[in-house]
Amino acid sequence: MTRDLILGTAGHVDHGKTALVKALTGTDGDRLPEEQARGMTIDIGFARLDLGDARLGIVDVPGHERFVKNMLAGATGFDLALLVVAADDAVMPQTREHLEILSFLGLRHGVVALTKADRADALTRAAVESEVRELVRGTFLAAAPVVATSARTGEGIDELKEELAAACRRVPPREGAEYFRLPIDRAFGVAGRGTVVTGSVASGSVAVGDELDWHAGDGAVERVRVRGLNSHGRAVETVGRGQRAAVNLAGVPLARVRRGQELAAPGYLVPSRVLTVRLFASPESPRSIRHRLPVRLHVGTAEVMAAVSLLDCDAVEPGRWGLGQLFLDRPVACVWGQPFVVRDASAERTLGGGQLLQPVAAKLRRRNLDALGRVERLWSEDDAERAAAAAWFAGSAGCTPVALVRGAGVAPDRVAPLVGESIAAGKLVALDSPHRRSILHAGRVTELEEGILQALAALHAENPLATTHDRPQVLARLDYAGDEALLQAVTDRLLAAKRLVGDARRIARADFEPKLSVRQRKLKDRIVAAHAAAGLRPPEPSDFVNHAGGNAAALADIFAVAAAEGLLVAVAAGLYLHAAAEAALRRTVAERLRAGPGATVAEIRDLLGTTRKYAIPICEYLDRIGLTTRDGDRRVLAME
Numbered sequence: 001m002t003r004d005l006i007l008g009t010a011g012h013v014d015h016g017k018t019a020l021v022k023a024l025t026g027t028d029g030d031r032l033p034e035e036q037a038r039g040m041t042i043d044i045g046f047a048r049l050d051l052g053d054a055r056l057g058i059v060d061v062p063g064h065e066r067f068v069k070n071m072l073a074g075a076t077g078f079d080l081a082l083l084v085v086a087a088d089d090a091v092m093p094q095t096r097e098h099l100e101i102l103s104f105l106g107l108r109h110g111v112v113a114l115t116k117a118d119r120a121d122a123l124t125r126a127a128v129e130s131e132v133r134e135l136v137r138g139t140f141l142a143a144a145p146v147v148a149t150s151a152r153t154g155e156g157i158d159e160l161k162e163e164l165a166a167a168c169r170r171v172p173p174r175e176g177a178e179y180f181r182l183p184i185d186r187a188f189g190v191a192g193r194g195t196v197v198t199g200s201v202a203s204g205s206v207a208v209g210d211e212l213d214w215h216a217g218d219g220a221v222e223r224v225r226v227r228g229l230n231s232h233g234r235a236v237e238t239v240g241r242g243q244r245a246a247v248n249l250a251g252v253p254l255a256r257v258r259r260g261q262e263l264a265a266p267g268y269l270v271p272s273r274v275l276t277v278r279l280f281a282s283p284e285s286p287r288s289i290r291h292r293l294p295v296r297l298h299v300g301t302a303e304v305m306a307a308v309s310l311l312d313c314d315a316v317e318p319g320r321w322g323l324g325q326l327f328l329d330r331p332v333a334c335v336w337g338q339p340f341v342v343r344d345a346s347a348e349r350t351l352g353g354g355q356l357l358q359p360v361a362a363k364l365r366r367r368n369l370d371a372l373g374r375v376e377r378l379w380s381e382d383d384a385e386r387a388a389a390a391a392w393f394a395g396s397a398g399c400t401p402v403a404l405v406r407g408a409g410v411a412p413d414r415v416a417p418l419v420g421e422s423i424a425a426g427k428l429v430a431l432d433s434p435h436r437r438s439i440l441h442a443g444r445v446t447e448l449e450e451g452i453l454q455a456l457a458a459l460h461a462e463n464p465l466a467t468t469h470d471r472p473q474v475l476a477r478l479d480y481a482g483d484e485a486l487l488q489a490v491t492d493r494l495l496a497a498k499r500l501v502g503d504a505r506r507i508a509r510a511d512f513e514p515k516l517s518v519r520q521r522k523l524k525d526r527i528v529a530a531h532a533a534a535g536l537r538p539p540e541p542s543d544f545v546n547h548a549g550g551n552a553a554a555l556a557d558i559f560a561v562a563a564a565e566g567l568l569v570a571v572a573a574g575l576y577l578h579a580a581a582e583a584a585l586r587r588t589v590a591e592r593l594r595a596g597p598g599a600t601v602a603e604i605r606d607l608l609g610t611t612r613k614y615a616i617p618i619c620e621y622l623d624r625i626g627l628t629t630r631d632g633d634r635r636v637l638a639m640e
């Protein structure tokens with residue numbers, strides 16, 4: 001089976017990278033007129049090389065120090081590197097810088113070419129080779145073959161191909177499912193077809209006709225459709241990881257496309273201006289990376305100004321690691337574990353690099369040991385531990401399964417089993433609401449449960465007579481800004497666990513001891529039913545004394561509980577109305593008074609179809625609750 005891999009060049013300007021790519025492939029990567037005029041690579045160029053079982057997309061980068069930013073945009077997709085050093089020259093500044101950048105980007109494989117071998121005698125070659133060996137010691141190229149080549153005479157080109165093929169075999173295959181992602185490095189228009197964007201596919205695959213998210217770099221995400229695909233000049237139906245891809249997009253104006261934007265599977269990426277990172281300061285740099293230092297962040301193909309906030313120290317010394325956050329000028333769309341490079345604000349030197357721990361982060365307080373411990377767990381080898389840490393940071397709102405792919409580096413096909421295992425182990429909790437399934441850290445669910453139980457405890461203390469409370473009224477007491485459905489799901493969990501009693505409408509703490517006995521509650525139901533049937537001519541409390549075993553005090557408690565639960569309304573001493581009758585009464589009177597010049601007690605009595613015995617206390621009640629006021633012998637609506 002043929003494998004697709006991206007090979008990138010690296011090395012100082014004029015050391016023969018572009019000439020070597022041409023000798024290998026026949027393609028001149030210097031495509032811009034300015035590049036051809038100056039004989040110098042400015043932006044990345046592309047070529048293709050077939051090596052039997054490996055198919056290489058080659059990205060040729062500029063070596064000049066002014067164009068390191070372009071080198072970085074190209075280097076984001078490299079699987080292996082071709083480090084170039086001219087045999088008639090020496091290890092130069094960008095030889096070192098490129099090698100270091102590739103290390104920061106996590107490269108593990110490659111080959112070194114000693115170019116322009118035709119211009120160096122055996123002695124010079126040997127001297128440069130030993131210099132190169134010294135350079136690569138301790139790096140990912142330490143064991144890499146060094147091949148002398150000449151683009152002019154063809155010397156070493158076949159041997160280089162063999163070494164490249166061998167290096168490709170050493171690149172371990174990526175296993176498991178992936179979501180599609182393509183950091184855009186170039187865009188152009190094709191007459192009649194519209195906008196085409198190119199890049200090295202970072203993960204997954206995409207087919208013609210698929211929908212993708214286009215991350216336009218300003219935080220906007222638009223759904224677009226793949227109209228056509230091209231890889232190395234040939235139309236194809238799909239492109240996948242390790243391939244150079246040109247994607248023809250429907251409905252994307254060329255003028256809005258920039259290097260640094262991303263194409264990704266719908267919902268996979270979320271743009272963010274705050275990233276949490278583990279940061280390594282370059283041992284080559286004379287300066288440490290200090291708290292608040294402004295830097296240039298290179299991630300994917302994007303380049304963004306950012307301010308460093310260090311979480312566990314005030315400065316990361318050269319050669320050391322630290323934990324920090326980057327506050328960006330504009331949002332980028334990234335994933336957990338993604339490597340990045342930081343350069344100084346004036347783009348003169350590389351300061352360091354590292355990996356993303358939180359591609360979508362909230363500001364963390366510095367030196368907060370609890371948060372730091374959890375940030376560290378985001379770098380665990382164990383994906384379940386990373387997922388638990390990511391879920392904790394998602395707080396009481398929880399997260400979605402795809403957020404664990406993006407934010408904890410869990411493989412898409414691992415998420416469901418991992419979440420299942422973590423739920424069984426009591427580390428995560430899944431809460432289903434009508435719109436979605438949310439995954440919460442078990443500790444966050446406990447926090448929510450405690451909040452609900454405490455809110456109820458307070459309500460019980462305030463209303464010792466009420467056996468249950470209105471669910472929305474309980475939940476409104478919590479300081480919770482998230483999805484209401486989630487809080488309802490937590491309440492249901494408490495009901496299922498029998499820590500609460502109640503139903504979809506009303507709840508109480510299971511340990512709350514209601515004031516009424518079971519018999520008394522039955523009587524309460526009967527009283528409430530009797531009031532419901534009687535409307536505005538309610539029974540008298542004394543009618544029920546016999547049912548209460550002749551105990552008037554117990555009967556008063558029963559009425560008080562019914563009133564506390566909102567089932568009855570006390571209109572006057574010994575006069576209760578059913579809550580529905582009381583509401584209807586207010587509506588009826590308000591309507592009539594709004595329509596006319598007020599009404600006497602007798603008129604209100606007739607309006608309500610009741611008797612004088614009830615009409616007088618009802619009118620006084622309406623005055624008391626502020627609905628009406630007296631005007632001579634008439635009632636009128638009270639002003640606000």
Ligand SMILES: Nc1nc2c(ncn2[C@@H]2O[C@H](COP(=O)(O)OP(=O)(O)O)[C@@H](O)[C@H]2O)c(=O)[nH]1
Nearest residue numbers: 013014015016017018019063116117150151152
């Ligand atoms: N004699 C000789 N000259 C070379 C060789 N490779 C490149 N050059 C020359 O060196 C210069 C720089 O080459 P180029 O490929 O543009 O270097 P790059 O900046 O690393 O891409 C050009 O003038 C090339 O013609 C080689 O193998 N032998």
Ligand SMILES: [Mg+2]
Nearest residue numbers: 017018040041
């Ligand atoms: Mg070049």
